[in-house]
Amino acid sequence: MNRLRMGVIGAGLWGGNHAHTFNVLPETDLVGVCDLDEGRALKMKESYSAMQAFTDYQKLISSDQIDAISVATPDFTHTPIILAALKADKHVLSEKPLATTVREAEEIAAAAAKSKGKLMIDFHNRVNPILAQVRDMIQNGQIGLAKHGTARLSNTTFVPLEMLSWAAKSSALWFLGSHLVDVLRFILADEVVRVYSVARSGTLFAAGVDTKDFHVSVLEFSKGTVVTMENSWILSRDNPSLVDFKIEFVGEKGQVQADPTHNGGLRKIVDGGLKYNDYIGITPTGATRIGGFVLESIARFVDSVVRDAPLLADAQDGLANTKILAAIEESVATGKAVNIG
Incomplete structure (x- = not known):
């Protein structure tokens, strides 16, 4: 070969x-x-x-x-x-x-x-076993049409202040929201048609990184699902993981809740307190x-x-993702909802 x-x-x-x-x-x-x-x-x-x-x-x-x-x-x-x-x-x-x-x-x-x-x-995250199961549950109709949901993918301040040397040229929206928007499109097998978002600055700027602290956005999908999405870079470092990842959908016949942050089965207590180790992202x-x-x-x-x-x-998945994130940025700048054609 x-x-x-x-x-x-x-x-x-x-x-x-x-x-x-x-x-x-x-x-x-x-x-x-x-x-x-x-x-x-x-x-x-x-x-x-x-x-x-x-x-x-x-x-x-x-x-x-x-x-x-x-x-x-x-x-x-x-x-x-x-x-x-x-x-x-x-x-x-x-x-x-x-x-x-x-x-x-x-x-x-x-x-x-x-x-x-x-x-x-x-x-x-399209091959994250937790999120792949959420997609299957929704596409198999186990909760009926997903009517509304919440999605959170955020980091502690360690990421923008220490991990990324280029954080001022990005934001939690582009660094994390790009993942989350794709996850939502993937799970729902649907397209975002309208967004509204607000963002705030100050905490990271005061620490020397000139970028938004967080974006909170409302995404409307073509089949009617409405999702509130959070992407923040100012979570406390006392969190047991530098990532906080949660998704929930409420459907016509039930709900599905996912916490892909960690599985909770592997914990360590060290000088910094309780910490969770990932054992599904990379395994031996x-x-x-x-x-x-x-x-x-x-x-x-x-x-x-x-x-x-x-x-x-x-490429079309990547293009759709960028269009949604750019529309969120436009909504923040204008204070208005933005339609995505």
């Missing part, structure tokens, strides 16, 4: 997940890694047994030794990298969001339609397999290229 020759762009935390996956799967060879910081690129090369390290993504993309790339760079940097790869007819896996403006997302979608390469967006496996939904979604990209399996999420 011809192995898929991969290049990973972005040597941060999530780039490490990509590099690890492509280093383990028997269908792939990790040929190249890239980061603007040469030291980080070389460290990733060594850690994941890549063949080459680059500091210029154009050189990685133009290499005839690479068939496909994955983009694990900050939210606002995706567009030029994806466009260059699609123009070179490379297959592309991109972290969310596809782009942070509708114009850029439309440009990428048009390029994807013309390219010989496939484009997949890594909306990994054999030497040539990937476990847990976080890495499984990356492996689905390989399936789509090597076995022609359906894409987990395509």
Whole structure:
């Protein structure tokens, strides 16, 4: 079997997940890694047994030794990298969001339609076992038509103040809301037609990061479901997890409630108090397999290229996601509800 020759762009935390996956799967060879910081690129090369390290993504993309790339760079940097790869007819896996403006997302979608390469967006919660079951329950009619719901995906202040060096160029909406909007579209198998949102600033600004503290949004779907969505970056660090993730739907015949934050079965008490460890996102496996939904979604990209399996999420999913997030930003700016055509 011809192995898929991969290049990973972005040597941060999530780039490490990509590099690890492509280093383990028997269908792939990790040929190249890239980061603007040469030291980080070389460290990733060594850690994941890549063949080459680059500091210029154009050189990685133009290499005839690479068939496909994955983009694990900050939210606002995706567009030029994806466009260059699609123009070179490379297959592309991109972290969310596809782009942070509708114009850029439309440009990428048009390029994807013309390219010989496939484009997949890594909306990994589509293979989160908890959320996949919620989708099945709703699509099987177990609670009837979902009439209304609440969805919360928020972080403690650790994320914008310490984890992300580029938090001021993003927000909880783009960093977290991009995941949550896709989850809602996926679970409901429906499109958002109207949004209204409010946001506030101050707490993060006072701490030196000039971005919104939170967005609270109302999403109206075409079949009638109304969901209140929260994305915050100012949760207390005393939370047992830096992520707080909850979803509930009320239907005509019942309710479904999900807490994908953790399963609650693995807890530790240390100097910082009670903490929960994730054991469904990444799980131990054999030497040539990937476990847990976080890495499984990356492996689905390989399936789509090597076995022609359906894409987990395509360019149109990414475009729809960006349109909704941009409409939320417009609603915050204008104080009015925004229709999505």
